[in-house]
Amino acid sequence: MKLSSYHKLMGDEVHFVKGCVASFRETTWDRIYVSTLFTFFWSATMQTVKYYLRAVRSPENLIVGGVMATLLQSDIEKATGVRVLPGLLDRPGILDSDSTVVVDxxxxxxxxxxxxxxxxxxxxxxxxxxxxxxxxxxxxxxxxxxxxxxxxxxxxxxxxxxxxxxxxxxxxxxxxxxxxxxxxxxxxxxxxxxxxxxxxxxxxxxxxxxxxxxxxxxxxxxxxxxxxxxxxxxxxxxxxxxxxxxxxxxxxxxxxxxxxxxxxxxxxxxxxxxxxxxxxxxxxxxxxxxxxxxxxxxxxxxxxxxxxxxxxxxxxVGPNWNRKLIRGVQCILLATRGMVSPRLEFFEAAFGRTPEEFETIALMPNEYIIHRRLHENNGAAEWVDIFHSLTKPQRRVLYDIHADGRVTEAHYKRTTSPRFRRLLEHYIEADRIEAARRT
Ligand code: SF4
The missing domain is CATH 3.30.750.210 (Transcription Regulator spoIIAA)
Structure with a gap:
């Protein structure tokens, strides 16, 4: 918004777009600014920068700034050849050497x-x-x-x-x-x-x-x-x-x-x-x-x-977490439409009554977490029973599987204990239901 003020002050015409918009790529612009945020948006940001490269006369005229630009300046320069400005625009002359305006x-x-x-x-x-x-x-x-x-x-x-x-x-x-x-x-x-x-x-x-x-x-x-x-x-x-x-x-x-x-x-x-x-x-x-x-x-x-x-x-994945637990938190939040209820009774219904219950919920098949009511007596109860009956070594194996990612047929085939197999079967069946729901 401040960049726009800066250019309007100089009598320039300014347009604002979000993401890759074909009609804007067909024009040749004097200058394009790409504002970046988190570094984990690397792929989408690089895609956007490269997308607009042909809409400026030279890569120098495409300027990248913001959080990611500050943290990964040389990586962006190497990947795209554009001009990257780290930090704030809090001194005159950063954008144009002859300007006395402080954009910030x-x-x-x-x-x-x-x-x-x-x-x-x-x-x-x-x-x-x-x-x-x-x-x-x-x-x-x-x-x-x-x-x-x-x-x-x-x-x-x-x-x-x-x-x-x-x-x-x-x-x-x-x-x-x-x-x-x-x-x-x-x-x-x-x-x-x-x-x-x-x-x-x-x-x-x-x-x-x-x-x-x-x-x-x-x-x-x-x-x-x-x-x-x-x-x-x-x-x-x-x-x-x-x-x-x-x-x-x-x-x-x-x-x-x-x-x-x-x-x-x-x-x-x-x-x-x-x-x-x-x-x-x-x-x-x-x-x-x-x-x-x-x-x-x-x-x-x-x-x-x-x-x-x-x-x-x-x-x-943090040292005390695994992929499934993180996905479990996301699934709980999907079920509650992104909200953690400020009321204890609703919080307990979503996250469990104890830390152990929370961990059990987060480890359940994703489908069972998101559609809890639907599966309460149709899969989830059996899964919980088996989970609680697992021996310590079996729990370790389950955590190792989750550390790798999803439960697969290969994990299932490698397992000899019938109860443990049944537990794994729940993940595979729930994944199928989830996939069918998406199609
Ligand atoms: S460095 Fe400052 S702004 Fe950042 S988290 Fe710590 S207290 Fe907050």
């Missing part, structure tokens, strides 16, 4: 979002930053590579007024800060938010306004004083990360703090497939439901699968 400081061009059919949820929100970067260096996070310097204060009034002057008032305020609580100017930032019309209970056109620190806040830095300040704004939801069970006491104390200040709508990214175990993952989800029952909060959990920073696909 421009007001985003909301108009370009209207040029495609996809409805971006941020259309009716001011998108801004109160800080940039993060002083921390968490191993699973790319922020310090993209924005290595932490800026404690970026004036919100200038950004919000700038958007309002061109596009009129917006309903919500979405702040893309990575670690606002680390800012020395936190009190001033909260004051800015309130003065901009986003104080607690604020409305616009009869609707509640909303402030969302979209990337979450750091539980370690959430003191009583800072929570009291946050509570004076229209924050909804308050996002607090709960990345590992070792943070349990800290996390729970921070949720209690939020409840004390009557901030009850919370949201929680729950990292898994990192150094955690399935049991640790289950417990973190469960703690949120238990806190909801006790404190009257509404904490929505969003499981977030860990993928190494420079991985080119999503196949990574």
């Amino acid at each position: 400081g421009l007001i985003p061009d909301y108009q370009i979002l209207e040029s495609i059919e996809y409805e971006y949820p941020v259309r009716d929100a001011y998108i801004a930053y109160a800080t940039r970067g993060c002083p921390n260096r968490c191993g699973f996070c790319a922020v310090n590579k993209i924005e290595p310097t932490f800026r404690h204060y970026c004036p919100l009034p200038r950004q919000v007024k700038g958007i309002e002057d061109v596009y009129g008032p917006k309903q919500d305020l979405i702040l893309l800060d990575n670690n606002v609580l680390a800012s020395r100017s936190f009190k001033r930032i909260i004051g800015d938010i309130r003065h901009l019309g986003f104080e607690r209970g604020a409305t616009l056109n009869g609707r509640m306004r909303r402030v969302d620190f979209n990337q979450g806040v750091d539980a370690r830095k959430l003191t009583d004083k800072k929570m009291a300040l946050l509570a004076t704004t229209a924050i909804r939801p308050l996002r607090i990360a709960f990345d590992h069970i070792s943070m349990r006491d800290l996390y729970v104390s921070r949720v209690r703090l939020a409840a004390k200040h009557e901030v009850l709508n919370l949201s929680n990214y729950v990292l898994y497939n990192y150094t955690d175990t399935p049991s640790d993952f289950y417990q973190r989800l469960r703690i949120n439901c238990e806190l909801n029952e006790e404190l009257g909060t509404q904490i929505y959990s969003f499981p977030m699968k860990y993928i190494p920073l420079t991985a080119r696909n999503r196949s990574h």
